[in-house]
Every structure is written in structure tokens, then in C-alpha cells.
Amino acid sequence: MSDDALIVFTPSGKRGRFLLGTPVLQAARTLGVDIDSVCGGRAICGRCQVNVGVGEFAKHGITSSADHLSPISKVEERYDRLRGLSVGRRLSCQTKILGDIVIDVPPESQVHKQIIRKEADTRVIELDPCTRLCFLEVEEPDMHKPSSDLERVYRALKEQWQIEDLSCDLAILAQLQKVLRQGDWKITAAIYSRAPGGGNRLVAIWPGFHDTVYGLAIDVGSTTIAAHLTNLATGEIAASAGLMNPQIRFGEDLMSRVSYVMMNPGGEKEMTAAVREALNTLAGQVALQVGVSTNDILEVALVGNPVMHHLVLGIDPVELGGAPFALATGLPITCPARDLDFKINPGAWAYVLPCIAGHVGADTAGVVLSEAPHESDEIMLAVDVGTNAEIVLGSKRRLLACSSPTGPAFEGAQISSGQRAAPGAIERIRIDPVTLEPRYRVIGCEKWSDQPGFEEAIAAIGVTGICGSGIIEAVAEMYLAGIINQDGLVDGSLAARSPRIEPYKRTFNYVIREGEPRIAVTQNDVRAIQLAKAALYAGVRLLMDKLGIDEVGKIRLAGAFGSHIDVKYAMILGLIPDCPLDRVQSAGNAAGTGARIALLNSQSRDEIEAVVRRIEKIETAVEPMFQQHFVEAMAIPHKTAPFPNLSKKITLPVPKFVAPAEDGGGDRRRRRRS
């Protein structure tokens, strides 16, 4: 009988011969088979579970069976008793090879497992975190061979985990001796592998065995901040929370916050403190939801638009408020999380995705990482609409990006009855082209306004205004009903047909709902939407010109705007270029997904950094064609032919990135100033 045996691992197909008695985990490591382990083969963590690959025997020419593994040992029995082991599962660290065998490594036992991002999404995130846990048995101090505790920890990392080139944070040094003694010289160490300059950094320690650590994926928006607590071992989102950005007390939108700093030098420090406090509140909330300590949060990945990016980093954003819109830095940032005042594990690291340009921020980099136009064969258009629209266009061959000053109309701001998407806001609307009567749906209510019981249903919340998707549908429906013409002019002659068309300061309103508040679309509102959609379209068109294309293969609409808008109306208004409807998708919170990818996959950071370097940055403000496209795109729907007849009737302002006027026409209730 041979003293060795063949072992075949599935699904990798890796195979080799090993001496009888070799532990399966050891064979796997020798062959480079990806099996997870935190305890390093001590039957504590249970991460290294495998199955006997029953159905695979014949295929690999192996004729033998499960008794070619050592029987279930006392140690495995104990593990099963304490933590549970599914039928057929073995701990590969405790199981020895006794004959030819096929071993199947289930996905959950792989370090580099793939995570489905969400239902109905074929893209996956490959798990490859920058932080890993290692259980260690550390030598005790010996006066005959004096050495420091840290040196013996390093030696254990080298001998037990083959991890070298180590450095250590001061915060860890302060805990080290107590933790070693509490754990009776057994500790779990967290190693971070992406500190600037390279090497491996000892970032956290726990006495004894510590199973799970987390990372925070954060999207800092001007309005809301969202955080996802993500298990770094499984990739799963353990908890999510959102918060209004407390900077709102300094200014409703980005440019009013920049103005605040201009008016109050040093004001950026207040805003930085406010947003950092909010980040800590969120960290506390998500940790509480899962019932873990914030000390178990070891990483942060963060995205945000350029102004938010600068304010989180403590950089005065005033340069972003005027030409030439110079970022202090757009480079990716890897820094101790405590440098951003995070009150999580003191050794935690933060990663801030790169910005692309002065108006195209780390949030857009997140969208790129999530939607991956750089891997696409066909031309993809990715649009993230906020106060500005951030636009990325291209394919794996070439990528361009720009920002277009849509203004806040698409968010319902600077619209007479506008409001943020919140309960009470009209979000859907249809207008009967004959009667000109509207019917609409309100956020927080399932019924349409013409269904029985609607008024009772909305009595509690009321109908308070019209949100971004609502105003877009309203204008498009007004166009389809003939209330406005191609130039966006409200047809006053219709006042004879319907009382909903009412004169107002030499123009006409379309009244959607009487009551308190009274909700109407004014001529100015139509103009605001025209300006916004013209800016968006002009930005897209400019990039299409640069690429020399007339149509795009697919469109991704990111962010809240993209999630709420009905694509059909976006097409009717001409917000986006022509594209088969089924090729237009909402990308959800793609920026946040990008942050999560960066959190979970070390390589993805290299990837997005390289992609951002090669993205061609276009500044719309210096592109003469942008203005021309803008003028052309004012009409409804836009004129797609090159150099069509211009609409002569409207004198168009050149769009600028400026602070909205103080009296800003829009929803005054929300326009607070501190």
C-alpha cells in the first residue's frame, strides 16, 4: 500500500499527492487552495469547513470514499457541540488524509468568496478585504532570552501566518501587554495590508479568539449620509443607517455651504466637525443594531461629492465655489480613521475614494466602481443627478466624465411648490389631455388621487408639495397634454377650457391641487426644469461629441433621482439621449455600492485609482459646444439633429455653479440659515 494519497479539491480542481496523515487544510495551503481560517488550524473558528466531494469521484478517477479521511475527532466533536457542524461537514484543519479523496470547498469556506450584491444583479463582489484576523499563540517572556512582547507577537505572526514586514500602531502598543496576559498569551490580531508605503500593520488585538470584524461603507451626500456596517469576513451588510447631513444648518445645498465659508472664514471647521460627528453617530447606530462594539469596526470606505469630500477631510472647499474649480486633492486617501475623528477601533484605517475632477467627486468614482463602464464593451452612460449632474460616458476603450450644472430643480428645490422626496410629496402625475384634469400619487400613500378613499388616506400626511420626479412628470405630462408647447410656454388660451390654467403675473400656472398648500406648476417652474434638463443633456451630448458617437448602448441612473424617476418621462423631456427603454436602469445608490466594493476588495482600490487616472476630465465651463448644446436642449423634447434651428424666443442664461439666491423662489420652510 502506498504511503501517500491523491487529494483533489473542487471547485478549483487543484490536486496533489500527500503523505497519509496530512491534515486536509495543510494540503490545501500547499496547493494554494483558497480555504479560510482565523484560528490557524486550532478548531476554534470553524471557517475551514469542507465536504467530501461525493459526486466527483469517478470524474477524477478516484474510486474511494469518505472513510479515506480520519474519523471525526474529539476536537471536531467538541466544535460541533459548542458551535454546530452541519452533517457531512468536516473541519479541514482536524481531518487527515488516509486515502485518495475529493474535497469540496464550499463558497462560505473560501476567503475570496463572491458576494452577490443584490437580487437581480449579476455582478458580484469578490471578497478580498484589506484587514484579516489571525489567532496567535505568543511565546511568554523569558529572562534568559530577553525580548519585547511585540517582537514575540511579530514572531508568532511570521511563524504561524507567514506575515512579515510588520509595523504597529501606538494605540495597539498601549493595549498589548494587558491583552496578551488577559488572553493567556493567546490573542487574535487584525492585520491591515494597505497602509501607505506598504507592509503589514498590526491594527487591533483581542484576548483569545475573536471571530468577526466589520467595516463601514459610507456615502456622504449633501442631504443625507448613509452608512452600511459590513462584515469583513462574509461581505454581508449587517446593518444600515442614514442621517440628514447636519451641515444643512449651514446651507441647504453645496454652493450655499461654500458661500457660508466665504462669509464666515474658518466656517469649514464647523462643518467638518458636524459631519464627523454625524459619521460617529451612524457608526454607533449600526453597531448597536447588530449588538457589537464600535471597537469591532476596523475599516471605513468613504465616498462623497467634492465639497463633501473636502469637508470630511477638513479641507476648506471655497476653491470649489468658483473657477477654476481646483480640488485640493483628488488622489485617493488612506489614513488612520482617527485622523478623521472616527471613534471606532483606534487602529482602524479609512479609505477615501479618489475624486475625478472639481465637480466630479469620489461619489462618481463609486458609481464607476459599481457600474463598471470601464469593463463594458458597449458605450455606457452613467448619470448621478444631484445639484449638479455627474456624467460618465464610455466603455473599456475610453472613458470621459464631466459635471453639468443642473441646479437643484430635479431635487424639487427652487420649484414654487417643490420639496424633497418625502411623505406628502406628489411623485407621480397624469394629466388628461381632454379635460386637463390631473391625477397623482403622493409619497406615503398607495392610492392615486382619483381613487376612492384617497383623501382619507392622505389626511394624516397631507399633500405638501411636489418632489423631483413629480415635477418632471408634471412638465412632461403638461407637454403631452398640450398645456405647454415645445418651447415650454404655457398656453394661456387653455384657461378658457379649464380653471386649472390660471393667469399669474403675465404668465399662466397649471394648478394641480387647491388647498393649503396650493400646489401649482408655474411658468418659472417649467423654465427651471427646462434649464436643468438642458444642462444635463448638454453635458451628456458634449461627452458624446468627444467620443464621436450619436447613441449610447446602455444608461445607468444613479442615486435617489435615478431610483424615483420614470424613465419614460426622462425620455419625453429629453433628459437623456435616445436609448432602448430596456437598456436604461436605475443603479440605486451606486456610489454607496462603490464604497462597499472598495471596502471588501483590496484590488478594487487599485482598479478604481487606475480608472480614475485615465478618465478624461472635461470642464463644461470652458467648452463652447456645451453652451450651444445647452441652448438647443431647452426645447421639449430636445432637438437631436446636429445644429437644429434654435429656439429664438427664449433668452438663455449661461448656467453657472453659483450659490442659489437667498430668496430662492423654492421651498422657504427648508431654507434655514444659521
Added chain:
Amino acid sequence: MSDDALIVFTPSGKRGRFLLGTPVLQAARTLGVDIDSVCGGRAICGRCQVNVGVGEFAKHGITSSADHLSPISKVEERYDRLRGLSVGRRLSCQTKILGDIVIDVPPESQVHKQIIRKEADTRVIELDPCTRLCFLEVEEPDMHKPSSDLERVYRALKEQWQIEDLSCDLAILAQLQKVLRQGDWKITAAIYSRAPGGGNRLVAIWPGFHDTVYGLAIDVGSTTIAAHLTNLATGEIAASAGLMNPQIRFGEDLMSRVSYVMMNPGGEKEMTAAVREALNTLAGQVALQVGVSTNDILEVALVGNPVMHHLVLGIDPVELGGAPFALATGLPITCPARDLDFKINPGAWAYVLPCIAGHVGADTAGVVLSEAPHESDEIMLAVDVGTNAEIVLGSKRRLLACSSPTGPAFEGAQISSGQRAAPGAIERIRIDPVTLEPRYRVIGCEKWSDQPGFEEAIAAIGVTGICGSGIIEAVAEMYLAGIINQDGLVDGSLAARSPRIEPYKRTFNYVIREGEPRIAVTQNDVRAIQLAKAALYAGVRLLMDKLGIDEVGKIRLAGAFGSHIDVKYAMILGLIPDCPLDRVQSAGNAAGTGARIALLNSQSRDEIEAVVRRIEKIETAVEPMFQQHFVEAMAIPHKTAPFPNLSKKITLPVPKFVAPAEDGGGDRRRRRRS
């Protein structure tokens, strides 16, 4: 006529041919000649000055003269007018080669200049700081080629200084945009090249040209903290200051501070805060002396004994208070200075020298770097005496180190009339062997006590006690005068000859001075000195055994003890092994000098780290021979023969590293407890 010319640089001897019109600085760089420059050839910094090497022409076969350089330009004239240029000096960046020429680079124009450490010391420090200044002209932002300010700074560093692989501190990012605009796109950048993991780090920026930055070399002693503000470009000490270690309020000596933490868990945080505050006070004092901002301090190099080392780093030192005396870490530490709460330039870095073992700290590493036993052909003994004596013995072939528990007697503590070396303390003493009358000298007074006018001279300060060097001389003189015998016993029969021998509790005192306070040497004082000197000698002897040697080639006595002690008396008492008197030298504050070397020379950090790794660490507590040597060394002078007859009369305690007794016999005035 040839269109190129020969240029020879002295003292390097480097030579090459260059096209006529080539600037001398450019030729020097091409040839790798070491010429300094901060402004990068813009005639601002004046660091690149050279002379025409008049006397050297013939030697190099060059027949021509100073008119083979371009005439003094307007730019040089302006520099001369504004900042002054010595006769014959040229700015090499402005001076062009017009014919064969010899150029002499004076030492002050070299980057790697050598600094004489102190008068009468042949060793030099080669200047090679980790931080360098670079004047930059940065491209302005251009909307046609959007890029961030930081990226353009990096580009300027690459193009103008060939510095790549850059990263940047958040603190710098927050200043960057303002500084660039204040300086009209001309800034001076400081680049630090030793951050963990490598690469170059942008650590500070100033608008326009900034000439000088500083580093702090710090020696944190248990009693005093000393700081030297050192010009990083010239290596000169610009200012020095010292301060009592404020931790004294938690305990007079090391072990009482460790006890404080044992009695008051978390007490290490108070001590860390106290010492860090003192470091900032010192930084402020030295900056004020020179009239510069603490913002101009860009580096810190720090040494200290293990307990001070741990407390500065924020590490609880209790493990150092008992066997096995495990350090949390002995590894060198490079960290942002702000992590140690330094309020200097926010981008400044700190370097803490490695510790050697649990009782042999970074201060001893500093002594090694300063005295360089690892470069010595003959065996060197370096001793730094404090509460413990830290001992290094060896040569370039092999080095050993240990710590020996001398107790604080050598510092005048636990001696009945003992006090710290300060005005009023007896520091020198002679005893007439016939009359047994003493004469002495007091710190702060030039006269001996038997000289006319002594009493008047000391009236203001008084004679307050006896310091470490005084008690050593007193005991040695008592032995030479026959007042004590070889075993240290006071000969009571002499009371008949002199009233200075007086009975006291079954033993006898030797009274040096009547008055208030009355100053005497008691039998217990003699015992304390015997214990201390026996411990010191036993430690040295143990290392000599390990090396297999019976004598040493040279001795360096470091620290205040080494500076004050009269070597002859150290020999008489048998503190140190036999060695020709002229081979025994005080090393001054060698630990602090070591810190200064580490501050000024990047390579020296690698050097001391490598040396510390290979030093053999001996723990006296587990060496049986240590106890035997200790017993033998109690006699005066020590018995040098192997295994001499032991002194049977004295029952010897085994020395331990313990906190001194509460009632500690010594100078009660200083024994405060909080």
C-alpha cells in the same frame, strides 16, 4: 577652440567635460558632486556657493583661471546685495562654465557635511537628515486640463527635484490651497523620507521661500528632560533647554513611578500627559530662544530609559516593575509627532530609538550610537549610571549589554546627607590621613572649604548636603585615610584620635561638617555605596566573563554621573575594572548626543537598529555569576582575582529592582508623594 571644457570639483576630485555655458551646479549634479540647494537653482537660498579652486590648477593639469567662469551676473549681484556673498564666492547655479576650471565646494555648501560634535572630540556627525526642503514653482490650475492642486505639487516635485512616490498628510492638505495662492504658486515643501513603509512624505509647506527647519533631540530622563533644537540644514544646536521631569510628583524614581501605576490603575495616563506637556514646554522654550515658530520644528528624535520610553509612548510600564521585565516593545518607533501630542508642525515626525532590553533602554541605544563601541577595534566599556547602571561592553566583533541594580546611592539618594547635584552640595572632598580633617568643595562655589573666605562665599547658598560624586569621594577618602577598612567598616577606635568619628547606634559616623544641616557619612551610607558599586562592578564583570576578557581597552562614563565623578576615586572604590586612567573618559550626555545623531543622519537610524538587534542582552537577575561577583565586589577595592576569599562578615542582600522603602533613609525633603 573646443566647445566643451573640463571641470574638476574638489575635494571630491570628480571631473567631467561639459558644453560651454553649462551652469556649474548642473555639472555638479550630473557628476554626483554633493552641493546643497533649497531653491533649486533660482539664486534664492545661497546654499550652492563655491570657490574657484585656485591652488589646485596645476595639480589637475589645468592651465586656466577664474575668467573661465561667466562674469558675476545681475542675479548674483542682487543676491550679494540682499544676503551677502563673500569675496571669491559664486552661486554655482548662476555661474556658467566658459573654460577648463577647478571648483572647490566648501564644507558648508555640501548636503552631507560633517559636523564636529564638540570641541576635543574627533568623531563627527555626517549630516544626512530625513527631512529636506524644496522650493517649488507649481503650475496654476487650468480648466482645460483639470487636475488637483496636490497633483500639480507632486508633478513639480518630480520635475524640479526628481522626487516621486509621494504621499501627503491630511494636515498639509488642509493648508495646501491657501499656501499655494499666498505664495503665488511658489512654495517651499518639506519632504520626509523615513515614514513607515517607505516613500516620500510631504510633511510641511510654506508660501514662497522658506530657508530653515529644525529638529528636536530629546533625552527624557527620570529626573530631567533635555531638549536640543537643532538646525537640520547645518546640524548646529540652535538652542538647548532642560526641565525637571514633572512625573517626579508621582514618584521620585523610576520604580516609585511604576508603583504609582500599580496603586492607581490608569495612573500611567497622568504621567504620560505630564511628560508630554513638559516636552511641549521645552519645544516652546527652545523655539523662543531662537525666535522661530514651533511650526518650524519638523522632526523629533527621542531617547529615554525603558520606563520613560513607555510613558512617553503612552504604554503602562507596570510590566517593567517585576520579573520577567518584559518591554511592550523595544523596536524603533517612527510615528507622526502629533501621535505623541507634540504641538509642533502638524506634519512633523518623531523617531524613538530602540530599547535594548527590559532595563536597557533607548537612552543606552543613544549612548551606543554616540560612543560607537560597535565600531571599536578594542574592547570598550560604556556605562550610564542612574538608578540602575546600564552597561554595554564589547567591540566591533561582539557587543553585550545588561543593567545592574545599583540603586540611587550614586545619585545621592538614600544617603543620610545625600542630595541631588545642585548648588550647596558637597561634590569634592579630601581627608587628611593624619588629622582626619576634611576639606571639601561645594557646587556653586569655587573655593575649597579650607581656603580663606569660603564661609562668606557659601553664605548665600549654604552647604546643604552631599551629592553622588561627593559621597563616592568621601567613601574613597575614608578608605585611603584608614577610617574604613576593606570591608567598609568604620574604625570606631579612631574616635579617640578625632571628634569627627562619633558613635551612632552601635556604629560610627564620620562628621564632615557641623551646622544646620549637619553633614556626616554613616556606616549605612558606606554600605549603600558598597552595594551600589558592587552591583555596578558585578554587572561589568559578568559581561567580561561572557566575553572571556579580564581587562577593557577603554571606558566611557555617560550621563551626569560620568561627567562629575573623578575617575581616580571610581578606580579606588572599584566601581569600574582596571584600565589605564587616560583611557577612561566622560562621555557627557551621550544618550542625548545619540538622539542628535539619529536626528541628523538618516543612516544612523538603520545603524543603531542593526546594532541593537545584534547586541546580546544579558539579564543579571537570572545569572548566578552575577550574585557571586556582587558578593565579591563589596570589598574596597574589589578583589579582582577570580574567586577570591569572600568577605564573610557581611550578610548580603540580593539586589533587586524594587521601589525604595517609603521611609527611605535619604533626603526626605525631596521624597514627596502625591
